[in-house]
Amino acid sequence: MTTTADGASRPKSPPPTGAPGARSASAPADGTEEAARRAVRRATDRLLDQQDAEGWWKAPFRTxxxxxxxxxxxxxxxxxxxxxxxxxxxxxxxxxxxxxxxxxxxxxxxxxxxxxxxxxxxxxxxxxxxxxxxxxxxxxxxxxxxxxxxxxxxxxxxxxxxxxxxxxxxxxxxxxxxxxxxxxxxxxxxxxxxxxxxxxxxxxxxxxxxxxxxxxxxxxxxxxxxxxTPSDASTLPGASASAGASTSSGRTPAxxxxxxxxxxxxxxxxxxxxxxxxxxxxxxxxxxxxxxxxxxxxxxxxxxxxxxxxxxxxxxxxxxxxxxxxxxxxxxxxxxxxxxxxxxxxxxxxQTVHSPVWDTCLAANALLDAGLATDHPALVRAADWLLTRQAERPGDWAVRRPRLAPGGWAFQFHNRSYPDNDDTAEAVLALCRVTHPDQARVDDAVGRAVRWIFGMQSGNGGWGAFDADNTSALPGKLPFFEYGEFCVDPPTADVTAHAVEMLAAVGKGRDPRTLRAVRWLLDQQEDSGAWYGRWGVNHVYGTGCVVPALVAAGVPGGHFAVRRAVTWLTSVQNADGGWGEDWESYADPGRVGRGPSLPSQTAWALLALLAAGERDSAAVRDGVRWLTERQTDRGTWEEPQFTGTLVPRAVAAWYGSYRHVFPLMALGRYVRHQGHGAVAADPAPGGTRPGPETPSPRR
Known part of the structure; x- marks a missing residue:
């Protein structure tokens, strides 16, 4: 038995037999685990101090x-x-x-x-x-x-x-x-x-x-x-016709x-x-x-x-x-x-956008991974606030799913027109792990969200961010925007992984629709063993999302796809023990998985390796040590680099929360001997019970 950070006892699962990089399950003798525990305590205290009185967290968001x-x-x-x-x-x-x-x-x-x-x-x-x-x-x-x-x-x-x-x-x-x-x-x-x-x-x-x-x-x-050259145009109020215009001439050839x-x-x-x-x-x-x-x-x-x-x-x-x-x-x-x-x-x-829903979901899940009591007042306040943010009216998504009832969450304070599958999955993951005094209210919200997520599944089994089956090739050919294939919203591995992890957490891991999504994820694995990251930089993010989701949905740690992912992650680990991937990897395949070690990206790699049963491997130990040695006196990590993505190759994002919540997640799971935070694998006492079977949406 292993005593976890929250005082509970549960059996510890050894790494799969013959898994590459597997080590003895005994605690490292070099103080790595104790250093990780101290880092978790400091990071937990800092995150709790940053919560708003209403229950939400919000970090700066920059482009x-x-x-x-x-x-x-x-x-x-x-x-x-x-x-x-x-x-x-x-x-x-x-x-x-x-x-x-x-x-x-x-x-x-x-x-x-x-x-x-x-x-x-x-x-x-x-x-x-x-x-x-x-x-x-x-x-x-x-x-x-x-x-x-x-x-x-x-x-x-x-x-x-x-x-x-x-x-x-x-x-x-x-x-x-x-x-x-x-x-x-x-x-x-x-x-x-x-x-x-x-x-x-x-x-x-x-x-x-x-x-x-x-x-x-x-x-x-x-x-x-x-x-x-200047052309015919409407002059704005108070302006003269075309002073200051370029005097160059000519036309771009067809x-x-x-x-x-x-x-x-x-x-x-x-x-x-x-x-x-x-x-x-x-x-x-x-x-x-x-x-x-x-x-x-x-x-x-x-x-x-x-x-x-x-x-x-x-x-x-x-x-x-x-x-x-x-x-x-x-x-x-x-x-x-x-x-x-x-x-x-x-x-x-x-500020390009405010990100309170996303930041709150990640903060709550990080605190739960760190071992904070599931009925802690901070988590209850967060759940209360999240419950007020659930969409109650149809948005543009209803054009493709007109008979589907609303139930999603958006990224921001006020955005009921464009909820997204990513935020919805993370919100449910947080809600179903919190012990809430009004459990019926939580169960109702989770049930509506699960029905909405299933209804937003695309025909190929995956999930896009905002729409279902938004896969036309035509918009990317138009000259309106210069974003190519990113003018549309097809299913992506990272969003699909979060949906799968959430569905497994609420007892839907064996649902045929979830299994179809798992098969889709397995088909998306690249020859290297990695998965592409659409909303985070890049393959380290995608792989860090997918592996925990597959394991949560019942794919064993010894599965060929999981072992290939482990092999790839260990092959791109930096000599200092961390992981990093440059933004340019979206344009230059030679930079995939390569870049200076960063806290968020190191944490993503660790989340995948921990889910794969690699807790006691040298790669995990080195990665944990990299994080603990770089925690600041204020209990956080420094990361000026952009590790978020809005449009690959065109618009990057800096999430002020990423440098803190993801290292806390990874270190929390490490010290608690957890592979992932899914409820199905690690039920929280008093947490949300798996709900009744969700009927298939009418399409």
Whole structure:
């Protein structure tokens, strides 16, 4: 028997016979386990101290500085840019500039052209002069990369609104797309939920083609090959026609063939239609887009509870003619102000999104893994708060599942339109492990969530993030966004793994739908033995999600797929004992599983190895030692690197909680001799009982 951190006794499972890396089950004699126990206690205390009185946790969430730039662009275009806001935002943006003059997508990463162009313009709006040394370095870097013409589409859309790029050299986004039915091969619901509101807003903006020239030019960012001239456009209130626009000329040649050529021809036809099409049809389409947007505004004033979407929609609504005092716009501006944080009196950062549901779920599960009593007041408060966040009305997901009752959780404080399968799975995992005084209320919420998760399963057996069966190849071929296959929301291994782990925890591990998902996960394993990570960087994350889920669902630790995963993880472990994977692994296969050791990524690897029965292996011991030796005096870990992903290769994310909750999870399971936190494998006294069989949803 083994005594765990919460004082309970339970049998200890030895590693599978013949498992690679297996060692004697006796505790290490080098003090590793005691160091891990001390680290767990310190990390637990720190996490408890950070809980809000209402029961939630929320850590900072950060992306690259392009969204700080968008905030300034919006204010400048609408004539409301405050000098103090501009200067403070400029200081934040400037603080993230690299030595070569560029701005990266991730901490310490290579410069990104679109982000750099937008950051430069934002600094100009903030009062930085083009002859300052850091601005000269930036302009030279941009020209070396091909200039504005080589930058990403989003940057050029904003530049067109300032008169620096031609609207005619941007793809048409016809608002008439709003009228296409859901069964059409291409419609707004063919796009991912995280892009859908932006697409609708951009179609309104594209219909108006606004221009409000800035009081300066940016000729220093144009390379000789840049090709764009100003085009016909609607002038925003208070702006002159096209002062400050680029004087370059020419047009980008049409692609030679294939999908790009086809859509180029479609784009040409749409441009012609804009000039000769019935104005009444265009007006009706724009009105329909605006109605669609207004119907999806959240109670906090946002769209999708994130600043990028809300920024685009505010601009679209103002162009449509809504006055500044309109309730929808006043609420939206209030949301943007709430998302601005001032780390110093003269520095302003825009939080892309708030992540309280995700952070609370992870914090609660980490504390439970650490051995905190299941009826601890902090966990009960967290459960109470989570219960108030469950969606009670259908969102866009209901377009594909019209008969499915709601029951999911979203990522943010207020986002009932776009709950997601990932947050829902983690919320249920937390709720069903907490001993709650109103167990019937918890059971009801869990039951609704399980039915919703089953209903959101895609036809191939996996789960995407926001929609079911959102797998069309067409959106990725369109020039509206430059995200390729990530314009849609197909099933992914990491989200599917969390759903499987949750279903196993509530007694649904043998359900045929769960078993189908397990088979899908096994089929997704790569030749190396790893799984791709869609929402975290990258194969270390994917593998760290999948292995615990497979074991929780009954796949034995000696299964060939599990052993291959163990072999891969041990092969990419760094010499210092930790694990790391560079963001560039999304673009460069040679970097898969490679990078400096980081706390969150080391924890992900450990979670997989512990689930596989490798607790007493040298790899686990070295990884545990790496974490314990790098815990700070404040009981946490430092990790400025971005290990979260919004769009692979395009938008990375820094979760302030990851550096703390995942190491606590891994160390907690290590000291408690647990392979994973699933209730089915380790029932908590008084925890949620497996519910009755869930009927198959009608599709």
């Amino acid at each position: 690259d500085v392009s969204y700080d730039a968008h905030d300034l662009f919006l204010r400048q275009l609408l004539g409301v840019l405050d000098e103090r806001v501009a200067a403070a935002s400029g200081r934040w943006i400037r603080s993230k500039q690299g030595e070569d003059g560029s701005w990266p997508l991730v901490f310490g990463g290579a410069g990104h052209l679109g982000t750099t162009v937008q950051a430069y313009v934002a600094l100009r709006l903030a009062g930085h002069r083009p002859d300052e040394e850091h601005m000269l370095r930036c302009a030279a870097w941009v020209r070396e990369q091909g200039g504005v013409g080589a930058s990403q589409l989003t940057a050029r859309v904003w530049l067109a609104m300032f008169g620096w790029w031609s609207w005619d050299d941007l793809p048409e986004i016809p608002p008439e797309i709003i009228s296409l039915p859901a069964w059409a091969p291409m419609n707004i619901y063919s796009f991912s939920a995280v892009m859908r509101p932006a697409l609708v807003a951009l179609s309104v903006i594209s219909a108006h083609r606004p221009v409000r020239p800035a009081p300066f030019g940016i000729d220093e960012l144009f390379a000789p090959s840049d090709a764009s 692609p030679a063939g294939g999908w790009e050529s086809a859509f180029h021809r479609v784009n040409t036809a749409l441009r012609a239609y804009r000039r000769v099409g019935p104005r009444s049809v265009r007006k009706a389409a724009v009105n329909a887009c605006v109605r669609w947007l207004l119907e999806r505004q959240e109670t906090d004033g946002s769209w999708g509870a994130c600043t990028p979407m809300t920024t685009w929609v505010i601009l679209a609504l103002r162009l449509h003619g809504l006055p500044p005092e309109h309730p929808a716009l006043k609420a939206a501006w209030g949301f943007l102000e709430d998302c601005a944080v001032w780390p110093e009196d003269d520095v302003r950062e825009v």
